[in-house]
Amino acid sequence: MGYFLQQFAIFLFYSFLGWVCETVFCSLAARKFINRGFLSGPFCPIYGFGALLVILLFSGLQNHVLLLFVCSMVGASALEYLTSFLLEKLFRLRLWDYSNRKWNLHGRVCLRNSLLFGVMAVLMVTVIHPHVSRWMAALPETVLWVGFLFLAAYFLLDTGVTVYALLTIRRQTGQSPTELEGLAALRNQVLSQAQEKRRQRRQKRLQALYRRLEKAFPRMKSLGDPEALRQLLEEARASARKKSRKPKS
Numbered sequence: 750m751g752y753f754l755q756q757f758a759i760f761l762f763y764s765f766l767g768w769v770c771e772t773v774f775c776s777l778a779a780r781k782f783i784n785r786g787f788l789s790g791p792f793c794p795i796y797g798f799g800a801l802l803v804i805l806l807f808s809g810l811q812n813h814v815l816l817l818f819v820c821s822m823v824g825a826s827a828l829e830y831l832t833s834f835l836l837e838k839l840f841r842l843r844l845w846d847y848s849n850r851k852w853n854l855h856g857r858v859c860l861r862n863s864l865l866f867g868v869m870a871v872l873m874v875t876v877i878h879p880h881v882s883r884w885m886a887a888l889p890e891t892v893l894w895v896g897f898l899f900l901a902a903y904f905l906l907d908t909g910v911t912v913y914a915l916l917t918i919r920r921q922t923g924q925s926p927t928e929l930e931g932l933a934a935l936r937n938q939v940l941s942q943a944q945e946k947r948r949q950r951r952q953k954r955l956q957a958l959y960r961r962l963e964k965a966f967p968r969m970k971s972l973g974d975p976e977a978l979r980q981l982l983e984e985a986r987a988s989a990r991k992k993s994r995k996p997k998s
Contacts, residue, residue, distance in 0.1 A: 754890070755885065756801060757897055758897075759800060759801060760794075762800075763800030764792040767792075771786075771793055772785045784965055786965060787965070789910070789911065799825045802824050803821045803824060803873065804873075804878060807874065808878070814871055814875070817871055818870070821871065822870070825863070825866035825870060826858045826862075829866075830857045830858045833845065840915040840916065840918065842918065843970040844962075844966040845966060953988065
């Protein structure tokens, strides 16, 4: 198996495993299903990158469990901090906030999560990954390449749609109240029937994405205009309620 293909397969596997863990934990706590992925599909990329970081840098420490724990805890926490920082700079959004937890750093990381990252990394390196490596080595390379092409296309599409939604949130929450009124007026301008239908379909897809992001990251905050973000999410919730009340044919 090619090196790049192997790393991509590892990234996908642990992105999926991370999504399962996050979704199960949050769904049990909320007593309802919550898709905890950054993307629409069943993947949490930060877990995939975190797993690659630990495997590539610290897997040689598998016989030194305490050192593996400390290094993985620090490395994974640094990745979470950097991810939060980049999301804030790129989209003016904070998708998670640990400010109300003890021993947090700027609300981006906290001691409890860091300790959990260390434990998960030790379990991954010493128990899970040896079996995963053997399983991946046994797969035909043709199967891996087909899977790679399919999933790479999916990732590009899913990431593109999600980033577009986040950029739309940033653009609209970065407006002043007067400019927001202008946006509302613009939406109400008379358009041709075809253009209006396309706009409505696009708006429905965006609202569905907003609702999913709100459910996945209930502490999401706008660093631009919190009130504008609240309005966007309220519109998305109203659309979801209207859709649920619509009688089925």
